[in-house]
Amino acid sequence: MANSQPPKTLEMIERYKIKTLPPDFYYIPDFISKEEEESILQKIPAQRWITLSHRRLQAHPSTLTKNNTLLASPLPQWLIKPVVERFETLGLFNDTPHKAPNHVLINEYKSGEGIMPHEDGGAYAHVVATVSLGASICLDITAKPDPHPEEQGVETPTESASQYTVPTRILQEPRSLLITIGPAYENLLHGIASVQVDENLNVQTVANWELLSDPTVFEKAGGRNERATRVSLTYRDVLKVSSAASKVLGGLGRR
Numbered sequence: 001m002a003n004s005q006p007p008k009t010l011e012m013i014e015r016y017k018i019k020t021l022p023p024d025f026y027y028i029p030d031f032i033s034k035e036e037e038e039s040i041l042q043k044i045p046a047q048r049w050i051t052l053s054h055r056r057l058q059a060h061p062s063t064l065t066k067n068n069t070l071l072a073s074p075l076p077q078w079l080i081k082p083v084v085e086r087f088e089t090l091g092l093f094n095d096t097p098h099k100a101p102n103h104v105l106i107n108e109y110k111s112g113e114g115i116m117p118h119e120d121g122g123a124y125a126h127v128v129a130t131v132s133l134g135a136s137i138c139l140d141i142t143a144k145p146d147p148h149p150e151e152q153g154v155e156t157p158t159e160s161a162s163q164y165t166v167p168t169r170i171l172q173e174p175r176s177l178l179i180t181i182g183p184a185y186e187n188l189l190h191g192i193a194s195v196q197v198d199e200n201l202n203v204q205t206v207a208n209w210e211l212l213s214d215p216t217v218f219e220k221a222g223g224r225n226e227r228a229t230r231v232s233l234t235y236r237d238v239l240k241v242s243s244a245a246s247k248v249l250g251g252l253g254r255r
């Protein structure tokens with residue numbers, strides 16, 4: 001035992017890789033049980049929601065400051081057990097600066113709600129782990145608009161690697177985990193359409209079809225997913241963390 005190395009993260013999750021997408025997306029169905037899902041949903045504090053026009057959200061332990069700094073504070077236990085413990089088993093955050101997620105964004109989408117295509121930007125390490133709760137939803141994956149359209153025809157190695165299918169969709173079932181790492185984080189946009197039904201779901205149009213827990217649910221419904229309220233927990237490692245003590249000292253230092 002003492003001599004055996006723990007398996008490397010990517011080897012452990014290799015069978016969950018979404019192969020038709022640029023590296024790396026991994027989809028793990030049934031990452032948590034129904035009981036665990038129910039327990040987490042019940043613990044989300046009702047008074048912490050911030051309501052936006054097309055969804056509501058809350059951040060734990062807190063919202064980042066204007067310069068993308070996290071005020072150091074532990075995550076609540078109900079966000080750690082069992083989810084972060086399972087991340088540790090997989091070694092998911094072994095290569096990020098704090099070697100663990102220190103921030104969770106909770107988004108809630110009612111039927112018909114979504115989020116514009118976007119990238120998550122520079123505040124976080126490039127490992128994002130999203131747990132889905134309550135209902136299924138499609139995440140749209142699109143390429144970033146080309147910043148140098150005048151250079152068309154000069155293909156970079158990644159652009160010419162056309163074994164990948166983008167744009168596409170990732171169908172996130174309740175209790176699943178979606179992991180986004182590295183180039184996939186940097187080079188693609190993700191968003192959720194504001195629709196009441198995801199349509200035309202099949203092996204050709206859904207990148208993770210073969211990894212789904214139960215594709216027959218969607219087959220029986222004629223390739224449709226009637227949206228219901230879906231909650232996501234997005235675990236990240238915020239790069240800049242300030243302790244309360246250094247904040248006080250910094251404040252004094254500026255006087």
Ligand SMILES: O=C(O)CCC(=O)C(=O)O
Nearest residue numbers: 105107120130190232234
């Ligand atoms: O709810 C999701 O799965 C996506 C959330 C998201 O993209 C974000 O909060 O940046």
Ligand SMILES: [Fe+2]
Nearest residue numbers: 118119120190
């Ligand atoms: Fe995002």
